[in-house]
Amino acid sequence: MSVHDQKPALRLEGIVKTFPGVRALDGVSFSVLPGEVHALMGENGAGKSTLMKVLGGLHQPNEGKIFMGDEPVVMGSPMDAKAKGVVFIHQELSLAEELSVAENIYLGELPRKSFGRVDWDRLYADSGAILKRLNCGFGPRTLVGDLSIANMQMVEIARALTVDAKAVIFDEPTASLTDAEKVVLFEVIADLRAQGVGIIYISHRMEEIFRISDRITVLRDGAYRGTLNTAETDEDEVTRLMIGRSLDMSRNAEHVETGDVALEVRGLSCGKLFQDVSFEVREGEVVGFYGLVGAGRTEIAETLFGLRTPSAGKILLKGKEVSIHSPMDAIAHGISLVPEDRKTQGLVLGMNCRDNITLPQVGDLTAGPFVSDGAEIAIFDQYRDRLDIKTPNWRQQVGNLSGGNQQKIVIGKWLSMHPEVLIVDEPTRGIDIGSKSEIHNLIRELAKSGYAVIVISSEMPEVMRVSDRVIAMYNGKLMRSFTADEVTEDNLVQAISGLSENGKVA
Amino acid sequence: MADDRMKQVGAFLARQGILVAFLLFMIGFALANHRFIAIDNVLGVIRSSAILGVMALGVTFVVISGNLDLSVGSMMSFSTIVVLDLHDKLGPALAIPAMFAMTLALGALIGFLVGYLRLNSLIVTLGMLSAIHGLTLTYSGGKNMDIADKAGTWFGGIGRGSVLGIPGPILIFGLLALVLSVTLAKTPFGRKVYAVGGNGTAAIFSGIPRARVVFMTYIISSFCVATAGLLQASRSLGSQNTVGQGLELDVLAAVILGGASLLGGSGTVFKTVIGVLILGFIQNGLLLVGLEFYVQYVVTWVIIILAVWLDVAAKRGRILSPIA
Structure with missing residues (x-):
């Protein structure tokens, strides 16, 4: 890549930041070249956000310097950083949903005419131009509240482009995007990069990092661990830098002796959410539910836990039919649910x-x-x-x-x-890679000690890592059931897209 | 490091901000007028705050569970008028439980609407404020209520008597504060109130019957209101049917002053008691300093806002440290 002989757009050198009792950043250096996607990785608490807060002017470093081009600069405040061309796209959207796209893009700096009147023509023209540059499918007059999450994120990005951006920081931008929406985001990032903007990309997701980044810098415990050329490294090396050891993401190859049927579900339906679902889970067994968002997996869990009322079907625990009308009933029957969204x-x-x-x-x-x-x-x-x-x-x-x-x-x-039956919905969503493997091991241990476990996950490696059996769902229906030996990425992807192999439908 | 010490002071202020503010007010007023901290004055302030205080105890539960109760003032008028009226019709021994039953029924209605039907508590209790006012006026025919034979009843002993030199209202306020404080801090129900207010969805996902918990907070609130009405009626043995008008805001101010979050999930009974006392002592102090009565309204609220600001600022750490 030719970018290597260029001058960095942005360079941080020997940044030290201490808080009482903590050395949050210990001499971290980091640079991003124009037209480069530079990934910043590290576990939670490694110092990524502190480093970005220093860069964004929220924290002042105790030692170290920030350079834009050759100029040493001081970032006094977030406004100051933006004025100097350093722009953040935050994970959490901060848009006024009742205002138009254009008003959001220029929020706080609307173009004015005489007597402080808003220059609407210029506002719509300028924001329209930015949207065009991002290939957005909506216009500047659209109400932000009417947009999808992905398009709202586009508005956030558009907002960043109102200044002459030298460096744009994306913080976990794909957290709430679908796969199709991710593709669009990556195209936008590629465009920005082609325009010579330096991109700092923060994410936990390895496959994204390897898909779009040019270089990867890893932090651990507030210290700089190294910078790798993406093309010359692999996930294992990055992981070792991040957590100091390799990570076991191999498939589950254990064969645990399973016990009696703990939970049996027969013909369970809940309106349009899922229909005619039948399966069983034995003691000592982990059953993984895999499917796309909206396939009905979480809804099955919520029904078993008494949060939804089934429209048809039976739930049997240890062979006896039970009726569950509330979480209190479910708990009394020995069902536990670790829900999808831990914060809410x-x-x-x-x-x-x-x-x-x-x-x-x-x-x-x-x-x-x-x-x-x-x-x-x-x-x-x-x-x-x-x-x-x-x-x-x-x-x-x-x-x-x-x-x-x-x-x-x-x-x-x-x-x-x-519990007799433990349901875990998205066990590792939004947590760092080290804790992730701990939780996977924990789930395996639980099965060994005799729990009947249901794991719902949208991450294929995770499902394959922890499950004894995998059930694939599509559009509210069970498509196929695989044992750990049968399951492959290909047949799993087929099953969750609604394709049945050889006409076999489980 | 000096920096560390500042942090520690900041952390202390963040936890005890309102107590510090209280002490500052007390010292300030005591310097301005020595009578302020005389025992009889202090007892007088607590006694006159007791009715407001009893109501604030109940509202503390409602606020911690994440809701509001703006109906307590007009509900207190209702309780007072009802118990005075029934006193002459049924005799005090029956009038008191009958009044409690009627007030609790109003609380149950609010609890049902907010808890089980999940209607917005601001709207429901604002509506009830006005509906109960109408109920009171209808009940009393718009007239003031008086006990006919004021000398010949033991009823006045509750609000006017004293035990071991402690006035009745203070005793009841203290006792109720103790019981409710222990209920909130030490029982499973109290824990559930915090959970429902802190995160209602997570509470449901933990098998906590949110509707029932919210319902119970309004039952507790109306029980406290009935007690306040009893104290009010017993102290005055006669009353206008607007006696509690406007108290809902003072009650809310006391609860918020105590540091309960309007978003729910935080606050304690002890802190509410402090909030009640601050409010009482401010008004008393201003009187002793010799401020004109009408000016007091303004100054009281300026001081309340200052106190809350101090509390919030200390929690954010903004007074002492530039980093949030």
Whole structure:
């Protein structure tokens, strides 16, 4: 690549940032060339966000310098950084949904005419030009609230292009995008790159990084671990730099002796969400549910957990038919659900770790009329040790923990209920790669110790890694069921796209 | 490092901001007028705050569960008028439980609408504020209510008497505060109130019956209102049918001053008691300093906003540190 002899668009040198008691960044250097996609990787807490906050003017470094071209610069504030051509596309969208696309793009800096009147003609013309540059399929007058998430992200990007951007930082941009929408985003990134803009791309997702980046810089524990040319490296090397060891993402090859049927579902339907679903899960078995978003996997889990009322079908636990009308019923029957979205469904973020873990059973942990402190702390200690939850103490607010530790709190919460059937929906969404493998191993261990486990996941390697059997879903129906030996990427992809192989439909 | 010490002071302020503000007010007023911290004045302030305080205890539960209760003022008028009216018709021993039953029924109605039907609590309780006012006026025929034989009833003993030198209202306020504080902090129900207010969806996903918990917070609130109505009626033995008008805002101010978040999930009974006392002492202090009565409204609210600002600013760490 010819970019290597160019001068960096942006260069950070020897950045040190300390907070009381923590050296968050320890002499980190990083540069991005014009027309380069430079991925920044590291586990949660490795220092990526602190580095970006220094770059964006939210933090001032204790040591080190920032250069734009040859000029040393000081980023005084986010506005200052943007004025100098450093623009952030944040993971969380910050748009005014009731305003038009054009107003959002120029929010706070609308072009003016005399007496402070907005120059609407210029506003629509300028924003229209930017949208055209991004190949957007919508116009400047569209209401932002009417756009899809992916198109809202385009508006965020358009906003970045109102200044002469030298470097654009994408922070986990694909977190809420579908595969088709990702393709569009990558095209936009490719266009920006062709226009000579330097791109910093932050993501946990290896396949994306390898698809679009030119170089990869890895941080670990606030320190610079190295920069690799994407073309000359592989996932394993990057992972080793990130977590200091290799990661086992091999397929599940264990053959666990399974026990009795713990859960059986016969002809279960819930309106249009899913129809005529039948399967069984044995003790000591992990059944993976794989499919596209909207295939009905989460809805089945929610029905089993009493959050939805089935329109037809039966649920049997240990051979006996049960009726489940609420999460309370489900819990009483020994079903636990680790939900898909841990922040909105799994945790009370403002509560401490202990109280979150004991929440479903707090009514039973009593001494007289009061909650027994001792019993609660005993449960917390047990699952902190068993799941290796990293927190200073039980009083820590769950919202302050890393994603991986938060997920372990949710898992601990449900393990402590000693369920017969454990359903885990998207076990590793949004958590870093090290914690990911810990959680995979944990799920395998749970099966070995006799739990019947259902894992719902949108990540194929994950499903193949943890499952004894994989059930593929498409459009509310079970398509096929594979054993761990039968399953391959090809037949799985076929099954979830609605294609049946040799007419075999499970 | 000096920086670390600043952080520690900041963290302390963040946790105890409102208590610090309270102490500052007390010191300020005490310097301005020595009578302010005399025992009889302090007891007087607490006694006159007790009715507001009792109502604030119940509203604390409602606010922590993530809802509002703007109906408490007009509900208190209702309780007061009803118990005074029934006193002469049924006698005090029956009037009190009858009034409690009627007030709890109103609380149950609100609890049903907000908890089970999931209607917005602001709208429901604002509507109830006005509906209950109408109910009270209809009930009383628009007239003030008086006990006929004021000398010949033990009823006044509740609000006017004292035990071991502690006035009745303070005793009841203190007792109720203790019971509700323990309920909120130590029982499974209390924990569920925090969970429902902190994240209602996660509470449901944890098998907590959110509707029932919300319902119960309004039952507790209406029980406190009935108690406040009892104290009010017993103290005055006669009342206008607008006696509680406007109190809902003072109650809310006390709860928020205490540091409960309007978004739900945080606050304690103890902090609400502090909020009630701040409110009472501000008004008393201003009186002793000799401020004109009408000016007090303005100054009271300026001080409340200052106190809340101090609290919020300390939590954000913005006063002492530039980093959020």
